[in-house]
Amino acid sequence: MIASYKAILASLLAAMTVAQGVAAESHTVRFTNKCGRGTPTLRNQQGKVLSTGGDFKSNGPLIGAIAYLQTGNCGANGEGCTLIETTLRNPTTPGSGSSSDISLIPPHKFSVASGFKYFNGCDGQGADCKDQNCKTAFHKPTDTNVQVACQTNDAGLNIIFCD
Template structure:
């Protein structure tokens, strides 16, 4: 007959994978492109390959999305407007618009309308549909950060 300790150990070993799958962190990034040109892309910390809509396993820190392959837009949205975001279960997920043009700030400028909303637990968001976007960061000290506190929150980004 198995000892009490053996039964508990076996139970924990069987339950651990189930508990880990429940706690697995993932964040979805989706796009809508109404511009009729370009390709929605994003980069994030730890992955320098621009990609389209996908689901990331784990935290997604330092994300930046832009409409690539059109006009003068370069990697990371240089010469165009961009949406910056971080998606994580610890703390808050957050997003903002960047139109920072100063030296070393990416030369981001308004070239198309942008909008975003959080998905999978929150639905708040914002839009930037004019060159003088009122809440966009034009330098690192101004602008509005939008937040979501839901676990596994994602973001949907729209261009034009």
Template structure:
């Protein structure tokens, strides 16, 4: 084998893992619960099991977080307020508050203060500290989306 072929093959063997690692996508979800009771949980598309803080490998689409075991809160934040989010590379990650209470919308309503901020590349976010929760979605057509364009960004959600 000519020496230039050996050098090229060795270079490919050494750099391939680095290139693969650079493309790996992961997103961290963390919580703080200052309410004195309840368990912070979230679901997302492709995984219907409520879970606590974790890191997801790949895109995290259609996430919804709420405070479980709190008053009348049910799965997906039914009967309570919730934070909805999507975390992905190559585009915008986004998050919002949902207080969509109409028929077929999850009966989300203000029950406790909520806030979120993006982590690992962005630090912007929002707070919902009152029943009318400025910027919250009250139906699918209104409300404010908060965005982050950093790859591998995560979200930190706080209740109370």
């Protein structure tokens, strides 16, 4: 009797573990560098480098990450370069999901054509900035209309340079 109880309990725990794994939040940031130079760089809020060109997968939300193409002219936080800002998270209430944008707010400035597109949800939605006067980037903090939201679970982001 105890052996069968233990077997049933073990089966239930295994099923719960599998169910939790299926429901776990996950986001991927991918880079496409068409410039033929530079190093795509992804950093988290604490300044830790998460990727220098390879896919980065977060197991859970990715909050306040920044990305830029390090051409030798960018500061550690993308100063002097075109900056992509992103928060990737599953929405828990309407409007609380992912949001990404391009920033040229000083000390950031146009360096290379940069853009992003969501995938695995909100496919194709994004923005491109091909010159210093693009209307799809923040030029001042009040340019909030340039943020691109995605309200889909597990959305990924492809960051594209020189497209």
